[in-house]
Amino acid sequence: MYLNQFLIFSAILFCIGVYGVLVRKNGVLVLMSIELILNAVNINLVAFGTFHGQAAGQVFALFVIAVAAAEVGVGLAIVLLIYRNRRSIDVSEADLLKG
Amino acid sequence: MFLAAAEAASETPWIFENIWIVPAIPALSFLLIIAIGKRLPMKGSEIGLASIAAVFALSMFATYTWVDQIGFTGGHSEESAEGDTGDAEYSETESLGGGVQSVVLDTPGFAAAEGDESSEEKTESKPVPNACFADEDTGDSDDAEYGDDVDSADKDAESQSSDETDSGTEASAGIQTVSLTNPSGSSVYAASDGYETRGEAIITDTCWFKTGADSSTASGISVGTLVDGQSIMMLFVVSIISGLVHIYSTDYVNGDRRYTHYFAFLSLFTAAMLFMVLSSSTLQLIVGWELVGVCSFGLIGHWWEEKPNSDAALKAFLTNRVGDIGLLIGMIVLYFGAERTFDIAEINRQAVAGEINQLHLSVAALCLMTAIMSKSGQFVLHTWLPDAMAGPTPVSALIHAATMVVAGVYMIGRLYPVFWEGFMMPGTNLNAMAFIGGLTTVGGGLLAFVQRDIKKVLAYSTVSQLGYMVLALGMGAYTAGMFHLFTHAFFKACLFLGAGSVSHACHHSFDMKSDMGGLRKYMPKTFWTFMIGTGALMGIPPLAGFWSKDEILVGAQVWPGTSSEKPGAFVDDGEGFWLAATGGGDGTFTIPFIFGCITAALTAAYMTRVIMLTFFGEYRGGGAHDDHGHDDAHDTHAAADHDDAHDTHDAHGHDDAHGHGGLPHESGSRITIPLMILAFMASVVGFLNMPSGFVKALGLPEGWAHRFEDWVEPVGTGQFPAIDHAKPSLSLAVFATGLGLISILVVRGYYMKLFAKDPMATEYTDGLASKFPPLRALHNVLENKYYLDHLYSGVIAGGTTGPLARAAYWVNQNILDGIINTVGKTGVLLGRFIYRFFDQGVVDGAVNSSGQAAGLSGQFLRGVQSGQVRNYATLMFGATALIVAVFMFAV
Amino acid sequence: MTEFLNEWGITIMVFLPLLGVAAMMLIPKEAEGSHKAIALGTALVTGGFGAWLLTKFDDLSVEELAALNETGNVPLYESRQWIPTIKASFDVAIDGMSLPLIALTLLVTPLVIIYSLNHIPKPGNAKMFLILMLVLHTGMLGTFVAQDLVLFFVFFEVVLLPMYFMIGVWGGPDRLYASIKFFLYTLFGSALMLVSFLALFAQTGQETFNLVGLAEAVASGDIPLGTQVLIFGGMFMGFGIKVPMFPFHTWLPDAHTQAPTQGSVILAAVLLKLGTYGFIRIALPILPDAAVEWAPWIGGLAVIGIIYGALGCLAQTDMKRLIAFSSVAHMGYVMLGIATLTDFGINAAIFGMVAHGLITGMLFFIAGSIKDRYHTLEIKRLGGLLVQAPRLGWILGLCTMASLGLPGLAGFWGEFPAILAAYQPAEPLSEELFRVYMVIAAIGTVLAAAYLLWLLQRTAFGTPSDEFKDDPEIVDVKLTEWISWVPLLILILVLGFVPGLIFDITDSSAVEALKNIGVK
Amino acid sequence: MIASLLEIGLAQTQELSSVGFDLVNVFFGLIAVVAIAAALKMVSTANVVHAALYLLVVLSSVAAVYVLLGAEFAAATQVLVYLGAIMVLMLFGVMLTRAKIGKETDLDYEHRWVGVLVGILMFAVMGYSLIEEFGDQKIPNDNYAPIQTEAVANEIFSTYIVPFEALSVLLLAALIGAVVVARKD
Numbered sequence A: 001m002y003l004n005q006f007l008i009f010s011a012i013l014f015c016i017g018v019y020g021v022l023v024r025k026n027g028v029l030v031l032m033s034i035e036l037i038l039n040a041v042n043i044n045l046v047a048f049g050t051f052h053g054q055a056a057g058q059v060f061a062l063f064v065i066a067v068a069a070a071e072v073g074v075g076l077a078i079v080l081l082i083y084r085n086r087r088s089i090d091v092s093e094a095d096l097l098k099g
Numbered sequence B: 001m002f003l004a005a006a007e008a009a010s011e012t013p014w015i016f017e018n019i020w021i022v023p024a025i026p027a028l029s030f031l032l033i034i035a036i037g038k039r040l041p042m043k044g045s046e047i048g049l050a051s052i053a054a055v056f057a058l059s060m061f062a063t064y065t066w067v068d069q070i071g072f073t074g075g076h077s078e079e080s081a082e083g084d085t086g087d088a089e090y091s092e093t094e095s096l097g098g099g100v101q102s103v104v105l106d107t108p109g110f111a112a113a114e115g116d117e118s119s120e121e122k123t124e125s126k127p128v129p130n131a132c133f134a135d136e137d138t139g140d141s142d143d144a145e146y147g148d149d150v151d152s153a154d155k156d157a158e159s160q161s162s163d164e165t166d167s168g169t170e171a172s173a174g175i176q177t178v179s180l181t182n183p184s185g186s187s188v189y190a191a192s193d194g195y196e197t198r199g200e201a202i203i204t205d206t207c208w209f210k211t212g213a214d215s216s217t218a219s220g221i222s223v224g225t226l227v228d229g230q231s232i233m234m235l236f237v238v239s240i241i242s243g244l245v246h247i248y249s250t251d252y253v254n255g256d257r258r259y260t261h262y263f264a265f266l267s268l269f270t271a272a273m274l275f276m277v278l279s280s281s282t283l284q285l286i287v288g289w290e291l292v293g294v295c296s297f298g299l300i301g302h303w304w305e306e307k308p309n310s311d312a313a314l315k316a317f318l319t320n321r322v323g324d325i326g327l328l329i330g331m332i333v334l335y336f337g338a339e340r341t342f343d344i345a346e347i348n349r350q351a352v353a354g355e356i357n358q359l360h361l362s363v364a365a366l367c368l369m370t371a372i373m374s375k376s377g378q379f380v381l382h383t384w385l386p387d388a389m390a391g392p393t394p395v396s397a398l399i400h401a402a403t404m405v406v407a408g409v410y411m412i413g414r415l416y417p418v419f420w421e422g423f424m425m426p427g428t429n430l431n432a433m434a435f436i437g438g439l440t441t442v443g444g445g446l447l448a449f450v451q452r453d454i455k456k457v458l459a460y461s462t463v464s465q466l467g468y469m470v471l472a473l474g475m476g477a478y479t480a481g482m483f484h485l486f487t488h489a490f491f492k493a494c495l496f497l498g499a500g501s502v503s504h505a506c507h508h509s510f511d512m513k514s515d516m517g518g519l520r521k522y523m524p525k526t527f528w529t530f531m532i533g534t535g536a537l538m539g540i541p542p543l544a545g546f547w548s549k550d551e552i553l554v555g556a557q558v559w560p561g562t563s564s565e566k567p568g569a570f571v572d573d574g575e576g577f578w579l580a581a582t583g584g585g586d587g588t589f590t591i592p593f594i595f596g597c598i599t600a601a602l603t604a605a606y607m608t609r610v611i612m613l614t615f616f617g618e619y620r621g622g623g624a625h626d627d628h629g630h631d632d633a634h635d636t637h638a639a640a641d642h643d644d645a646h647d648t649h650d651a652h653g654h655d656d657a658h659g660h661g662g663l664p665h666e667s668g669s670r671i672t673i674p675l676m677i678l679a680f681m682a683s684v685v686g687f688l689n690m691p692s693g694f695v696k697a698l699g700l701p702e703g704w705a706h707r708f709e710d711w712v713e714p715v716g717t718g719q720f721p722a723i724d725h726a727k728p729s730l731s732l733a734v735f736a737t738g739l740g741l742i743s744i745l746v747v748r749g750y751y752m753k754l755f756a757k758d759p760m761a762t763e764y765t766d767g768l769a770s771k772f773p774p775l776r777a778l779h780n781v782l783e784n785k786y787y788l789d790h791l792y793s794g795v796i797a798g799g800t801t802g803p804l805a806r807a808a809y810w811v812n813q814n815i816l817d818g819i820i821n822t823v824g825k826t827g828v829l830l831g832r833f834i835y836r837f838f839d840q841g842v843v844d845g846a847v848n849s850s851g852q853a854a855g856l857s858g859q860f861l862r863g864v865q866s867g868q869v870r871n872y873a874t875l876m877f878g879a880t881a882l883i884v885a886v887f888m889f890a891v
Numbered sequence C: 001m002t003e004f005l006n007e008w009g010i011t012i013m014v015f016l017p018l019l020g021v022a023a024m025m026l027i028p029k030e031a032e033g034s035h036k037a038i039a040l041g042t043a044l045v046t047g048g049f050g051a052w053l054l055t056k057f058d059d060l061s062v063e064e065l066a067a068l069n070e071t072g073n074v075p076l077y078e079s080r081q082w083i084p085t086i087k088a089s090f091d092v093a094i095d096g097m098s099l100p101l102i103a104l105t106l107l108v109t110p111l112v113i114i115y116s117l118n119h120i121p122k123p124g125n126a127k128m129f130l131i132l133m134l135v136l137h138t139g140m141l142g143t144f145v146a147q148d149l150v151l152f153f154v155f156f157e158v159v160l161l162p163m164y165f166m167i168g169v170w171g172g173p174d175r176l177y178a179s180i181k182f183f184l185y186t187l188f189g190s191a192l193m194l195v196s197f198l199a200l201f202a203q204t205g206q207e208t209f210n211l212v213g214l215a216e217a218v219a220s221g222d223i224p225l226g227t228q229v230l231i232f233g234g235m236f237m238g239f240g241i242k243v244p245m246f247p248f249h250t251w252l253p254d255a256h257t258q259a260p261t262q263g264s265v266i267l268a269a270v271l272l273k274l275g276t277y278g279f280i281r282i283a284l285p286i287l288p289d290a291a292v293e294w295a296p297w298i299g300g301l302a303v304i305g306i307i308y309g310a311l312g313c314l315a316q317t318d319m320k321r322l323i324a325f326s327s328v329a330h331m332g333y334v335m336l337g338i339a340t341l342t343d344f345g346i347n348a349a350i351f352g353m354v355a356h357g358l359i360t361g362m363l364f365f366i367a368g369s370i371k372d373r374y375h376t377l378e379i380k381r382l383g384g385l386l387v388q389a390p391r392l393g394w395i396l397g398l399c400t401m402a403s404l405g406l407p408g409l410a411g412f413w414g415e416f417p418a419i420l421a422a423y424q425p426a427e428p429l430s431e432e433l434f435r436v437y438m439v440i441a442a443i444g445t446v447l448a449a450a451y452l453l454w455l456l457q458r459t460a461f462g463t464p465s466d467e468f469k470d471d472p473e474i475v476d477v478k479l480t481e482w483i484s485w486v487p488l489l490i491l492i493l494v495l496g497f498v499p500g501l502i503f504d505i506t507d508s509s510a511v512e513a514l515k516n517i518g519v520k
Numbered sequence D: 001m002i003a004s005l006l007e008i009g010l011a012q013t014q015e016l017s018s019v020g021f022d023l024v025n026v027f028f029g030l031i032a033v034v035a036i037a038a039a040l041k042m043v044s045t046a047n048v049v050h051a052a053l054y055l056l057v058v059l060s061s062v063a064a065v066y067v068l069l070g071a072e073f074a075a076a077t078q079v080l081v082y083l084g085a086i087m088v089l090m091l092f093g094v095m096l097t098r099a100k101i102g103k104e105t106d107l108d109y110e111h112r113w114v115g116v117l118v119g120i121l122m123f124a125v126m127g128y129s130l131i132e133e134f135g136d137q138k139i140p141n142d143n144y145a146p147i148q149t150e151a152v153a154n155e156i157f158s159t160y161i162v163p164f165e166a167l168s169v170l171l172l173a174a175l176i177g178a179v180v181v182a183r184k185d
Helices: A003-023 A027-052 A056-086 B002-008 B021-039 B045-070 B087-097 B112-123 B152-163 B229-252 B259-277 B282-303 B307-337 B344-353 B358-375 B384-390 B393-402 B404-414 B416-422 B432-449 B454-474 B478-505 B524-538 B544-555 B590-615 B637-648 B669-689 B692-698 B707-712 B730-757 B773-788 B790-864 B869-890 C002-025 C032-054 C062-071 C099-116 C126-145 C149-170 C175-204 C211-220 C225-242 C251-258 C261-286 C288-314 C319-339 C343-374 C390-403 C410-423 C431-459 C479-497 C500-513 D002-019 D023-044 D048-068 D072-096 D112-134 D149-159 D161-182
Strands: B176-178 B202-211 B219-227 C077-083 C088-093
Touching (some): A003 A027, A003 B869, A003 D112, A027 D023, A056 D149, B045 B259, B229 B259, B229 B478, B259 B404, B282 B307, B282 B344, B282 B358, B282 B384, B282 B393, B282 B404, B307 B358, B307 C410, B307 C431, B344 B416, B358 B404, B358 B416, B384 B454, B393 B454, B393 B478, B404 B416, B416 B454, B454 B478, B454 B544, B454 B590, B478 B544, B524 B590, B544 B590, B544 B730, B669 B707, B790 C288, B869 D112, C002 C088, C002 C126, C032 C099, C062 C077, C062 C088, C077 C149, C088 C126, C099 C126, C099 C479, C126 C149, C126 C261, C175 C211, C175 C225, C175 C251, C211 C261, C225 C288, C251 C261, C261 C288, C261 C319, C261 C343, C261 C500, C288 C431, C319 C343, C319 C410, C319 C431, C343 C479, C390 C410, C390 C431, C390 C479, C479 C500, D048 D072, D149 D161
Antiparallel strands (some): B176 B202, C077 C088
16 A cells, blocks of 8 residues: 555645635634644544554644644634624634734 | 355345344234234324335335345456356356355356256255254254244354255254355356356245154245245335335225224235245245235225125135135145145255256146236136226225235246246246236236226226236246346336326226216316326336336347357347347247237327326216116226226215315325335336446446346355346337337227217217327327227227127127126026035934834834734734744755 | 143044033033033034144154053053953054044034024034034044054944934935935944954954954965955945945935935044045055955046036036035045055045045035025026125135135045046056046036036026025025134145145155055 | 454454455555545535535544554544544534535535635645655555454553643643533633
């Protein structure tokens, strides 16, 4: 089995995730796209771990999953906050950083 | 005299070592007047008068001392009549002169070639010592001008320098007097004309500053005084005329709102002029040169409330400044050409000895020529001089006629070897100096015809006469040029002051046509002095101008018999028994000679016109003055401008006395006495340089001949070219005088005829001839002449002079002035353009645009900074991808 | 006591003004009188002490002083450790090159403070104004005595800030623009200069910032010419902007026009000289070979600046701006003198600096006084100054004459010798090129006369316009003005007639600075 | 269950690899196609709830891939944490923000091409570099033996103990942070 088939699969997922992050307006959908990206990364980690025959790949994938959980928690909390303040979770409208 | 000279040989006279006092006195007076002048009863003029009196006394003493050294009368009577120089005389000289090196001459006399040789022999090994390096211990910045006492220990140096090649470098003080060969020794005559040395300069130097200590480029710049015949001559002229102008001014400018300032500036001018005249280095010369320029600026613009006056002042200063480019560069070239020295004597020595290469000399001479053109009003830079008449009349007399404007001529004389070698005078028939002088002298003369402002006529006349001097010097006729400078100063000052006196009587107008006429009977003193001045200017014998002008014409060596084919045969009593003159080189200066002759005729003509319009006929001032009706009649606008300017200066006390419409009356004694003194001088100074033939013909002592030449022209000093002298000619003198007389008659006839036909024409001189029988006779003669020379007078006096001069004046006013104005305007426009478009646009723009670039990129980035997380993410991912791509493919 | 002064004299002179600053800090700003008194007192004491110190001058070069200092303290040289980690030392000295400029600084600052006694510009606050002035004083003195690149740089920058505030706070309507322009321009230059200094330090590898040490290191080392030229280029930017040289001059008119009178005077009299001083103190002696490479360009820019500044002046309508532009032209002569790399040229440059400081300083003083009286400096609205305030008018006349380089006044000795030196520049340089420069520079003197006399004619001559005819504010020179001007006027006159006063001091230093030119 | 199925497939793969028929490849291909299709649907659907469900599919597929790679523990965690916890969280999020349960019109940014462009660009870059770098490298067959959970645990609690602890703190912080942020006050 080629290593690349996993890696390219992961890349495809990653890019789809990126696309999602870039075009989605709904905050929850953006978060979902980010999950997609994280999963793509995880595939990479696991694939390399297997390639080298080490457990470290899995370990890192686990860490990422944990971080993802935290991220989703905080992210959703923020989305909720935005929604509460603005009655909308359209990220286009959240432009307080505008210079 | 002989013994006195021998006695004097032992030491340099006190006055020559301390001559710096002379300019220091008026300088001090200037400061005093500025400081306390206004509080004094005579508003400061007493300080000015006192200082000028002191200067006058000292100058006379210096002149006396100098003349005494050379000898009041020549050595002819004492020497053998054959006049040939013999070796015996030289050996006698040697014993008497003490320190004079003996020179062996193969041929008697002072041949050009031999003269060169001998001077080289004498000077080869004698650079003029530099005060800065004379003595390392004391060579600091002591300045004679600031009253540091002069150490008399330098007599040591002097005697040493005079007897041995290794000259006076052992002077024990910073200030030292240098004299290569003792001037007094030079007064010992070897023969009638063959002085071995004569007129050696006495230099008293102190170190001004040094630069390049101990390095290969070390040079010491010294400041001090240089006394020789030429500077003594100027000292004499400046102090006399300045003194008379001071006296004259106390009346003329009385009641002026800036009376005190006026005298302060007069003092400053006198100081600056004397400083320049006595300067021993070219750098010092520049300083004096510019300082007199500033005084001129201040005095032309004396009534600066009116714009035309300040414009004229600016024009004078700026035109001179243009010439100063040449002055600065010329002096710089000389400085390097002469192995880093500003010392005039040393530069001259090197130029004579051929130590400066020809290119340097030629370039320097040409550059300096521009300076001379501006300062001495030579064509094409002369235009400021007529405008400068906006100043008070005594100032015009002092500065713009007698002294400052001859600074250029003086400088030619000062650095004569430079010009001599630079223009290669001995071997040419024409050179830049002679040509410019010739052009100026004719051009100025023509221009003088069309003026109706009496001061402007005189101003153009000055231009013309300055051209004459330059012409003379350009032909190598050094003494003739200097002598003309000398005589001109007196008669032109006399004329200017006379014009001032006239205007004083005519409500301060200078307009000959509308405000004068018939003044002869109202102001006889002014009239007669003016006549004498005019006669001198025209060259009527035996007045001063006659002698000097004819010398110039002789100096061209064109007239048969004047050329000195046989070098060294200076006086050949058999042939040249008329005018003694000096002449240049092998060449004959035909074109300059023609210029000179034309001018002789022109001068007589236009001065006749002035006399006619001013002093003859009926007084035309009367009621015409009040309504200014004459303005319409002005043929020149510039004249109109300046008339107004003259009119507006503050009224004198005298105005009440004669009031408007009143008849003019003679001026007060403070005005007429200076006039009379000047008229006296103008009549007699010419006798100072009589040719020996003339002296002999009259049965006078032979020693009276060519005194001026002996006093002024150095011989055998090694710092002056060996000039061979032209032979005087009786026929030429007759010819030139005849030329003048003819023009007087022609012009007079022309005017008379015009008046007779139409008395109400432009000139109100009707009835002139009928009132005065002698004039009627003269008029008849003139009329006959007129018919005889109809073509001549028709073309010259009536036709050519009119249109030609008008054209010349038009060119002057429109083209030359136009060019200057255009250049000025263009300068401003260019400046404005550059400022606006380049400075503010490009250079500043570049700076601003870099700021704007930052701003713009900020604007652009501000768009990026949308606050949209999406945009950030897009950029982040896109940029990451791009960077990775770049690294992958490019690196 | 003598020993103590020998050891600390220069340091005391440099930091004395800061003592005054410290005292003024403690006093509330309402007490303007005491602030003025303290500032004036400090400046006078500094001036007096400095003058006393300068009398110790014995025509010794820095090297000789350093050698003498080995055996015992000499009054005009101090060397002590400062920041050992970066090898910077506190080396200060006074030689013939710096002496005239130090004297100028010591003179001008008290005069400016005297002038300030009743001319504190809006918006007031004498305390801060005078404190800045004294800080400036320290900075200027420090720059002139520094013998160590780091020390020089520090003082060079110390000067910048007070001037920035002076323009920015007390300036005219466009003060913010002008001050920022001034600050950024200079900072940009000094950044490059600092890079050059560091590069020099790194390239020589001698672990020293001492000027003499660096000069020796470069002379004996083998830094490639290209590198030297680059290093010189950095210095050129730093110093050239400060001078200011032709393409970098545009900050100057704005800064001068907007600065308060005192600021303009200090700027013209001393600050501009920091740049030219840097050239002759640092750039030339340390990098002689690069200087030879750069000299034709510097000379070219200098003469362009001469003509260009003059043309710029002709186009001005504002008196102060005209004077500012004339500085560009005058500093062009100074730079031309430096570019010739001859002793005559350097002497002329130093003289030119002092003369320009005196004359242009005076002109700015006069402009300030005219502004006080007429509340405008627009040339076409002025006129008839000689009628309304004759003394002021005559002083203006004298200063314009001095500024246009009239012989017999100080300005001439900066101009003429520079032109002269250009006739025959140092050995390796092209004579033909420099002779062209000479002619152009000589033409510049005509233009200088043109614009200055034009200024004089428009402002001083003529009759006053109706606008100002009966203005009671227009009075003649006041007492404080007299006191602050007379020393400058006297010096302008005296230096004009006794140029040796400066030439004799600077000469040996000038020769010393050039000793490595063309050696290789 | 799925995992066990896959495990059977894996065992067979090892047997069949010798004859060139690579069953694992077939499985991977299927999984990949499903995952990619679901992912694309997820980012393009107009229904938020559908998107969440598509994400569920993708995550499951990823878990399957883990199994193919012999990462059993990771697969299990993926299923537990992602499918169990995170998806629930997501759905809560959808509900709490009162998203419509039907189609929505305004879910996407107008300029989709930007996203497409960036996505393709990144893929191009990544794909190129991956092919360049790993070309035809194969995962050694031995490595397919499932890595024991014990090994993973050993790694975590020895080598990576510090990151693990940090992670726990992070989780705690995230927990508190989420509470603070989302809390109504």
